[in-house]
Amino acid sequence: DAGVIQSPRHEVTEMGQEVTLRCKPISGHDYLFWYRQTMMRGLELLIYFNNNVPIDDSGMPEDRFSAKMPNASFSTLKIQPSEPRDSAVYFCAIREKNTEAFFGQGTRLTVV
Amino acid sequence: QKEVEQNSGPLSVPEGAIASLNCTYSDRGSQSFFWYRQYSGKSPELIMSIYSNGDKEDGRFTAQLNKASQYVSLLIRDSQPSDSATYLCAARSNNNDMRFGAGTRLTVKP
Numbered sequence: 001d002a003g004v005i006q007s008p009r010h011e012v013t014e015m016g017q018e019v020t021l022r023c024k025p026i027s028g029h030d031y032l033f034w035y036r037q038t039m040m041r042g043l044e045l046l047i048y049f050n051n052n053v054p055i056d057d058s059g060m061p062e063d064r065f066s067a068k069m070p071n072a073s074f075s076t077l078k079i080q081p082s083e084p085r086d087s088a089v090y091f092c093a094i095r096e097k098n099t100e101a102f103f104g105q106g107t108r109l110t111v112v
Numbered sequence: 113q114k115e116v117e118q119n120s121g122p123l124s125v126p127e128g129a130i131a132s133l134n135c136t137y138s139d140r141g142s143q144s145f146f147w148y149r150q151y152s153g154k155s156p157e158l159i160m161s162i163y164s165n166g167d168k169e170d171g172r173f174t175a176q177l178n179k180a181s182q183y184v185s186l187l188i189r190d191s192q193p194s195d196s197a198t199y200l201c202a203a204r205s206n207n208n209d210m211r212f213g214a215g216t217r218l219t220v221k222p
Binding site for chain 2: 031033035041042043045048050055056091093095097098100101102103104105106
């Protein structure tokens with residue numbers, strides 16, 4: 001976990017509200033990944049960046065989801081408007097080229 | 113069809129036994145493979161990586177890769193109750209993305 005800080009750790013919000021999840025890599029990386037984990041679907045890749053550029057966002061479930069990486073030290077995943085089916089644990093992970101991925105602690109999102 | 117498939121389990125083995133976890137992948141362009149362990153409420157952590165056909169051993173863990181069969185496995189020898197967790201198989205493609213299986217839940221009974 002030491003290489004990636006995610007915030008908040010827990011988020012409870014009402015349906016229709018905007019939710020912003022944050023990821024701060026604190027060690028070197030070339031790639032940054034956003035995953036969503038649920039019991040039903042497991043760990044799904046939503047989007048990933050290479051050197052701050054989005055490479056593949058085909059895993060983003062709907063237009064309500066968007067992600068940005070304005071610099072190498074910060075990325076956000078935004079859901080607007082949120083829905084109860086978005087409830088899940090969202091992980092940010094980083095990787096240097098030809099190495100494994102290191103995960104943040106995750107954000108547990110509950111939309112009521 | 114999911115790109116990385118695992119038997120979701122649960123898999124239950126007695127303490128001291130060998131636990132065998134299996135994974136198949138669909139993308140023949142995948143080059144690197146990983147096994148992660150995830151305890152309940154925690155984030156996935158890397159156990160093993162394997163890049164070439166054959167076996168790779170690290171302590172009680174052995175990863176096996178067969179690219180012709182698109183098959184990856186993880187053996188845990190002398191299983192301990194502390195090994196009880198969900199084990200995730202991952203494949204890295206030529207595009208450098210990393211996709212995971214749904215995970216296999218392992219329980220080691222004392």
